[in-house]
Amino acid sequence: MTVAVLLLIGSVIPLPLPRYSEFGRLGPDKxxxxxxxxxxxxxxxxxxxTERHGERTAVLLAITGSTTYGIITNSIQQWVPKRSPEHADMIAGFLGSVVGAVAxxxxxxxxxP
Incomplete structure (x- = not known):
């Protein structure tokens, strides 16, 4: 829960720093x-x-849940000053979800064991 709250806060606070075009799509936010x-x-x-959800189901649910959460928080950014939704953010979130679930x-x- 704490991780989800931190992600939400990080996604909806206005950015105090300007974006640098040199970063292109792969800025530090990714x-x-x-x-x-x-x-x-x-x-x-x-x-x-758990016993109820096996390994495969848990991994798939974790990837789906984390990715869905990323899509929702990314969409919220359209109403936050100096923030805008980006597809690259969602891709970075999805890749992080896969790595995190497998790890x-x-x-x-x-x-x-």
Missing amino acids: FLHFVGHVGLATTLVNALE GNTWNNSYN
């Missing part, structure tokens, strides 16, 4: 989206991987 979704998906897969699942398997 890295932050990636890292944030790694954290969210890892947390989700750890919470979902969380691997961690669970390594430490909870």
